[in-house]
Amino acid sequence: MKNALVLGASGGMGFATVMELIKRGIKVTAFARSNSKLEKLFAAYPEVTIYSGDVFNKRDLEEAVKHKNIIFHAINLPYPEWESKLVPLTENIIRAAKIAKAKLAVVDNIYAYGKSESLVVETQVKQPHTKKGKLRLQAEKCIKNSGVSYVITHFPDFYGPHAENTQLNYTLRSVVQNKRAWFIGNPAIAREHLFTLDGAKALVELSLRDDAYGQNWNIPASHPISGNELITQIRELTEFKKKVSIVTTNLLRFLGIYDRQMREFVEMQYINEQPVILSGEKYTKWIGPLPKTPYKEGLKITIEAYKNQFYSKM
Structure with missing residues (x-):
């Protein structure tokens, strides 16, 4: 890989992917809509080219992907936009990859798997029961049928610097601002939260291996952890x-009367009641040990990033 394009570079996994590529000495173009966000995140890094544009504008995307060997797709659309935009977004990215003859590394979630009572392996038949899971599976099939060389990575819910739309970061933002905080889901149930910098390490490692392409990969967190344990660690930090x-879930339904984003959260609450836990056996066997930052260390890094963000505005 000589030159990479990261779509959604101002988000949690996009930011982490750019930073991992920098560490590996790879030239990278950071693509997002907001030029001011990109400047704030990457202006200090001469090895990063900033490109602000609209991924739904074919000309913007074609220009950004010129001379790139690989596209990292880390765009996370707001839930209310999935039905109308997720598949067209995927098709635009596929088209750009074909024009540039570039490979594609995709950040995906666990929704397409649906409910599961055992560790989820890559060979498990995907039977999504939610609208969002079905849309994710549809987008995945578009990629697999496109003829583009791809790596699709399935991750649990993220947390980390700039991962603004994740459940755990929702709690951390309020904590850092010393406001009343909220935790989404049953705090007694253990589930996975993946540190974005770990996810990026695994994603980039896979993207550098020719034999990883044409496959799905599950990237689990270090281990499942309950909300109560997380809250204790956050208080200590x-x-x-x-x-x-x-x-x-009932509160989300009530809030959803007034807020569509909250309404869209409701159907995904099965994850907080019957967690989907990924198996990392395939990655460990083919690639090696998974990156596993302890939760307390990952939380500390994320909290410090929020402190820098909030204090810089004062």
């Missing part, structure tokens, strides 16, 4: 004393 309230 921040000395946060205020109450952490629990967002139940």
Whole structure:
């Protein structure tokens, strides 16, 4: 790989992927809509070319992908836009990859797997039962039928610097600002939260291996952890004393009356009641040990990033 394009570079996994590529000495173009966000994140890195554009504008995408060997797709659309935009977005990226004759490395989630009572392996038949899971599977099939060389990586819910739309970061933002905080889901149930910098390491490692292409890869977190354990660690790191309230499914339904984003969260709450846990056996066997930052260390890094973000505005 000589030159990479990261789509969604201002988001959690996009940012982490850019930073991992920099570490490996790979030239990278960071693509997102907001030029100001890109400048704030990457202006200090001469090895990063900033490109602000609209991924739905074919000309913007074609220009950005010129002379690139690989496209990292880390765009995370807001839930309300999935139905109208997820598949067209995927088709635009496929088209750009074909024009540039570039490979494609995709950041995907666990929704297409649907419910599962055992560790999820890559060979498991995908039977999504939610609207979002079905859309994810449709986008995946578009990629697999495109003729583009691809790596599709399935991750659990993220947390980390700039991962703004994740459940755990939703809690951390309020904690750092010393506001009343909320935790989404049953805090007694253990589920996976993947540190973005670990996810990026695994993603980039796969993208550098020719034999990883044409396959799906599951990248689990270091281990499942309960909300209660996370809240305890967060309090230890921040000395946060205020109450952490629990967002139940019924509360989301109520909030959804007034807020479509909250309404769209409701159908995904099965993950907080019957967690989907990924098996990393395939990655470990083919590639080696998975990156596994301890939760307390990952939380500390994320909290520090929020402190820098908030204090810089004061």
